[in-house]
Amino acid sequence: MTTTTTYIAFLRAVNVGGRTVRMERLRALFAELGLERVGSYIQTGNVFFTAGATDAAARAALTGRIEQHLAEQLGFPVPVMLRTVDEVQAVLDAEPFAEVEVTPEVRLTLNFLSEPLPADFPLPYTSPKGDYEVLGADPGTAFVVVHLKDGKWVTTGNLFGKSYRGSVTSRFLHTTVKIVAAARKT
Structure with a gap:
């Protein structure tokens, strides 16, 4: 059985400075990568999803895939700070x-x-x-x-x-x- 983790992708430079992206479009872009249960919260680039990547190398690779896909599809770089829900909860x-x-x-x-x-x-x-x-x-x-x-x-x-x-x-x-x-x- 594969363990899945819920991630939050905090996106930088989305819906500021003329870089407008509807959340529906962002969710679709994440789903195109095969990520599951994709959702978002408000218009500031907060996308969450589940994925099987759990170790540091897999997470770095996933972050790179997301950033590359967003840049290709949106036409501008979108840095991604990827955290698990539990990591963010620990900060809170x-x-x-x-x-x-x-x-x-x-x-x-x-x-x-x-x-x-x-x-x-x-x-x-x-x-x-x-x-x-x-x-x-x-x-x-x-x-x-x-x-x-x-x-x-x-x-x-x-x-x-x-x-x-x-x-x-x-x-x-x-x-x-x-x-x-x-x-x-x-």
Whole structure:
């Protein structure tokens, strides 16, 4: 009997900057790869599915297949941060923002990483302008508090400095909770 795993593909650069892709189309593209029980949550590129790939090499190969297929079919690169539902749940269960006072000017974000932060990245880290704080990270996720300025999100560019060569995609904490719940229903 083959064991299947439920994955969440957090896609970067989908439905931003003129790169509009309907979720129906994304689900169809994942199904074309033979992935099963494909679903999605909201329009920001959160696709979940089941697959048999469980070890690191198989997961890396699956990520590469997805990225290649999306680039071929959509005409632009789409970095994919692939996590199991249990991995994302473990991040949520760790409550990385437990000590943060939430106010109308604070946003809590999970930044999914394609590779770990550089070993020399200082944690915790506060940006020079004070618009964000990186509270900590595990190999696949950085925990970032964004401070709105005059009600606006002003953080742009590379949160982790020029030495970070990987891809990053951010999701609000409350949205990630909903993504996991939706993925568990598959």
